Amino acid sequence: MTPLLTVQALHKSFAVPVLKNFDFQLHAGEVHALVGGNGAGKSTFANILAGLLSADSGRITLDGKTHAPKHRRDAQANGITLMLQELHLLATLSIAENLFLHELPSRLGFVSKQCLREEARKALARVGLQFLDPDSEAGALGVGQQQLVVLAGALMQECKVIILDEPTAALTANETEVLFDHLRRWRAEGKGIIYISHRMEELREIADTVSVLRDGQRVMTKPMKESSTQELVNLMAGRELAVAAQSHPRPKGEVALRVTNLSTGSLVREVSFEVKRGEIFGLSGLVGAGRTETLRAIFGADARETGTIEIGAPLRIINIRQPANAVRAGIALVPEDRKQDGLLLPLGMRQNTLLASLKGWFASSQEASQAESLRNKLDVRCHSIEQPVETLSGGNQQKIVLARWLLRDAHILLLDEPTRGVDAAAKEAIYQLLRELADQGKALVVVSSEMQELMALCDRIAVMSAGRLVQTFNADEWTAEKLTEAAFSGHMK
DSSP states (O other): OOOSEEEEEEEEESSSEEEEEEEEEEOTTOEEEEEEOTTSSHHHHHHHHTTSSOOSEEEEEETTEEOOOSSHHHHHHHTEEEEOSSOOOOTTSBHHHHHTTTSOOEETTEEOHHHHHHHHHHHHHTTTOTTSOTTSBGGGSOHHHHHHHHHHHHHTSOOSEEEEESTTTTOOHHHHHHHHHHHHHHHHTTOEEEEEOSOHHHHHHHOSEEEEEETTEEEEEEEGGGOOHHHHHHHHHTSOOOOOOOOOOOOOOSEEEEEEEEEETTTEEEEEEEEETTOEEEEEEOTTSSHHHHHHHHHTSSOOSEEEEEETTTTEEOOOSSHHHHHHTTEEEEOSOIIIIIOOTTSBHHHHHHTTTOSSSSOOHHHHHHHHHHHHHHTOOOSSTTSBGGGSOHHHHHHHHHHHHHHHTOSEEEEESTTTTOOHHHHHHHHHHHHHHHHTTOEEEEEOSOHHHHHHHOSEEEEEETTEEEEEEETTTOOHHHHHHHHHHTTOO
16 A cells, blocks of 8 residues: 655754654554654654654655645645644634634634634534633633644644644543544544654554654554554663552651642632652642642642641741742742743753752852753753753653752642653653652652553542542552542532
8 A cells, every 4th residue: 555654764953863864654544653752853753744844854755745845834735734742822812713823714804703703612512622712812721621722723624644742641531532533533534643642551542553763763663553562662762661660658757738728719629638748649630620720829820719838847837929939938830831831941951950049140060060960860861951941852841840849959849740741761760750759758749640640659649620629549549440430520410
């Protein structure tokens, strides 16, 4: 069968080569998974296909014709649609305006607001977001809902090839199944699908073929059903790598953080919990359950209406009105959206790492040395600590956000999706780091959409549903079924 898409000897360099003599084939009616470590070249390849980057050399053929797009609309005209890992909605525009940004419905030269709203409602209903107001600002949505809005936009386009870069990173199981239903329909229609993901269980469910990238080169392609998880992980890492182990019991100290009756509008209602020194405390729940908002309210990034926050030994109430208050109290936040809320993208690792620790305008040689030490400790892949973080892969960017708080030596760490968009090797490294921090007596609160991640990492897991904390489980009490049931409990009548 003639491939729908053929890539031959593709090469792309930035400061260093990112793709080297890369070959790839995609057939009509195929879901082809693309896996590899952070910086392996997956997103660069996707951006070249979608017209966001140009290749230095090589040849791409789409449906028998040369494909060399000069920009994204050029690629879309050729039949290629890209769903990016990092969201690119315009926060100040409405959901409807984002969906139809390049072709707003009009009459007599004027935008038809009514038509825009009606078409937007239809698009949102396809992905289960019929409850959203199309006129509300896109920036007010959580990352999970933004991801579904991006999917709604992709569903409206006619295309031959769909590229999905970490599409489920912020989605729960139900939203993921909505996506998979559409992928199965697209596959049945004869479209080619390139699926970039670090989640092996998803690949086994949806992918027909898998290719592994390492250091910009394709090192293996074979049917997904013939590939073991351990084989793929070893190929990505280039060495034998142990699969993440279950969390081991840690001795617990006194209570380090106590949250009582915390409320922020309808998003968080009377949430109470406490975390001990040396404990990893998980927050589970569906997208929109209030997990992110809870962490932001504790950190002072969102105003809280009611509730108290106590820290220290002995516990004392602290008044956190803004993030600076939290940082001075020894509380750190690793945000859900690292690019929007966690990094100064044009600056290097050095400046981003020192951001919470600088005492003046300029870093001392000792502080710069500390940034270099953290680069080595966390295995951040960059050619120097001055390289702009916007040129690094998502996983390396996440490590830099974590490095900032390691340097600050925060006692309480609030981590919102700490392994979002991170490959298997980097994920295990982050797990090990979090366990080490807990062993040092720090208190960790971890939000994750991956239930298995929470069960492997945490000592206790609390479940939020419809803005409320509905149940807390010890390690010997939880099961996937119990956690799922609790997550839906706030929506049951």
